[in-house]
Amino acid sequence: MIEIENVRKSFGTLEVLKGIDLTVKKGEVVTVIGGSGSGKSTLLTCINGLEPIDAGRIKVDGTEVHAKSTDLNKLRSKIGIVFQQWNAFPHLTVLENVMLAPRKVLGQSKQAAEEMAVKQLTHVGLGEKLSVYPNRMSGGQQQRMAIARALAMSPEYMLFDEVTSALDPQLVGEVLDTLRMLASEGMTMICVTHEMKFAREVSDRVAFFHKGVMAEIAPPEALFGAPKDPELQKFLAATH
Amino acid sequence: MFSTALTWSDLAFLAQGAAMTLAVTAVSVAAGTLLGILFGVIRVQAGPYWSMPLTFVLDVFRSVPLLIQLVLANAFQSIAKLGWAPFTTSCVVLSLYTAAYCTEIVRGGISSVPATTRRAARSLGMTWWQDMRYIVAPLATRVSLPSWIGLTLGVMKDSALVLWLGLIELLRASQILVTRLQEPLFILLICGAIYFLISFPIARLGGYLEKRWSPND
Ligand SMILES: Nc1ncnc2c1ncn2[C@@H]1O[C@H](COP(=O)(O)OP(=O)(O)OP(=O)(O)O)[C@@H](O)[C@H]1O
Ligand SMILES: [Mg+2]
Numbered sequence A: 001m002i003e004i005e006n007v008r009k010s011f012g013t014l015e016v017l018k019g020i021d022l023t024v025k026k027g028e029v030v031t032v033i034g035g036s037g038s039g040k041s042t043l044l045t046c047i048n049g050l051e052p053i054d055a056g057r058i059k060v061d062g063t064e065v066h067a068k069s070t071d072l073n074k075l076r077s078k079i080g081i082v083f084q085q086w087n088a089f090p091h092l093t094v095l096e097n098v099m100l101a102p103r104k105v106l107g108q109s110k111q112a113a114e115e116m117a118v119k120q121l122t123h124v125g126l127g128e129k130l131s132v133y134p135n136r137m138s139g140g141q142q143q144r145m146a147i148a149r150a151l152a153m154s155p156e157y158m159l160f161d162e163v164t165s166a167l168d169p170q171l172v173g174e175v176l177d178t179l180r181m182l183a184s185e186g187m188t189m190i191c192v193t194h195e196m197k198f199a200r201e202v203s204d205r206v207a208f209f210h211k212g213v214m215a216e217i218a219p220p221e222a223l224f225g226a227p228k229d230p231e232l233q234k235f236l237a238a239t240h
Numbered sequence B: 001m002f003s004t005a006l007t008w009s010d011l012a013f014l015a016q017g018a019a020m021t022l023a024v025t026a027v028s029v030a031a032g033t034l035l036g037i038l039f040g041v042i043r044v045q046a047g048p049y050w051s052m053p054l055t056f057v058l059d060v061f062r063s064v065p066l067l068i069q070l071v072l073a074n075a076f077q078s079i080a081k082l083g084w085a086p087f088t089t090s091c092v093v094l095s096l097y098t099a100a101y102c103t104e105i106v107r108g109g110i111s112s113v114p115a116t117t118r119r120a121a122r123s124l125g126m127t128w129w130q131d132m133r134y135i136v137a138p139l140a141t142r143v144s145l146p147s148w149i150g151l152t153l154g155v156m157k158d159s160a161l162v163l164w165l166g167l168i169e170l171l172r173a174s175q176i177l178v179t180r181l182q183e184p185l186f187i188l189l190i191c192g193a194i195y196f197l198i199s200f201p202i203a204r205l206g207g208y209l210e211k212r213w214s215p216n217d
Helices: A040-047 A072-076 A094-104 A110-123 A139-151 A169-184 A196-202 A220-225 A230-239 B008-050 B052-063 B066-079 B086-111 B115-123 B128-165 B170-181 B184-216
Strands: A002-011 A014-024 A029-034 A055-060 A079-082 A157-161 A188-192 A205-210 A213-218
Touching: A002 A040, A014 A040, A014 A055, A014 A213, A029 A040, A029 A196, A040 A055, A040 A079, A040 A157, A040 A188, A079 A139, A094 A110, A094 A139, A094 B128, A110 A139, A139 A169, A169 A188, A169 A196, A188 A196, A196 A220, A205 A220, A205 A230, A213 A220, A213 A230, B008 B052, B008 B086, B008 B128, B008 B170, B008 B184, B052 B086, B066 B086, B066 B128, B086 B128, B115 B128, B128 B170, B128 B184, B170 B184
Parallel strands: A029 A188, A029 A205, A079 A157, A157 A188
Antiparallel strands: A002 A014, A002 A055, A205 A213
């Protein structure tokens, strides 16, 4: 369970998160929508402790992320995160990209790591690309590799930050299909996305962010069907 | 017909000079590179503000002519009664000189690794050290290699200046022979050829590594 309580976060004088409360239960899929600069990415990077917070707290399975005593590297190994830019390690093959963290962070044997990597890469449809270098693949393939790389750590939670935004339109589908597959397998996910159709399909709940505030959160039928927040109404009108 | 007074023992004398050049260069480049990596990492980690003193010192080493550094260092070690041999003094000065340039090369290499790539490594649970070791080091090395090869070749040629401290390296050995035999062109030609023979493998090694790494960028 991810528990976010009254989280505040500023960059300098700019308050980016103004008291966010959100609880994501095991197996739940929450998508986050909202305008540019509303704090969506910042919230994700706070959840796995890449960014410090100024107030409030975030607990993952009861462990307070920003407590001094928390072993962040250990915590991060159970929170997978995939970013908008597909951050392949360019000097490693696809297989090596996926094997690296399980070997070095989890201390798995070469054989175990390779087995897991092949399994996850096959899962995202890259079983044929194991010995290829990332620059030889399309953006969609690299993004799926990044997903497999996160999954190889056997995370309990996955955070996705606009993973299709930097892709050519014809490559968006394959990556969204991968996310749908994960959702249907019961993975607990928080997805920041601009793909409204996707959000409607996979979400248990959709959260709308506006200027650092979670202005509305509801199941997709309610949020898209009968939006209450005026800013959300404007936002939806603009995106349709 | 071409004839020369150069004997085999003169050639052996040149070879000894070349060995001295190689020794000074090898020690200085090895020590300078290690220091350069250390300082480069410190500069990146500490940021421009906190590394200002370090940057200042390194700038001094980069801007004062090497000859002046050698002579001053030699004078200093004798005043301070350190009892350093000319070889030691030469290696210390050249190492710091190399380190000053290498620091910039390393800093540039590390900065060339996108922050997003490093964030991806950290978010997989890798420690700062693991990120440095498995992601930053290999990528930065690829970027820095050409400049580092250039630095090494430069240091090898600049090492001729240690003759001012009385070390008989390749150039000094040639000078001695020129004075004695009065065949400057021929001897300098040989001297140049030896410099080339030493440099060539280093330059080729650089070219080879670049080629080997390039398809993976
Ligand atoms: N490292 C940072 N330093 C300073 N300001 C930042 C930093 N990261 C984000 N910001 C600012 O914080 C605000 C929120 O950024 P954030 O990336 O969370 O927005 P977002 O909702 O993800 O937007 P987008 O849809 O464009 O990705 C923006 O105004 C941004 O400029
Ligand atoms: Mg964002």
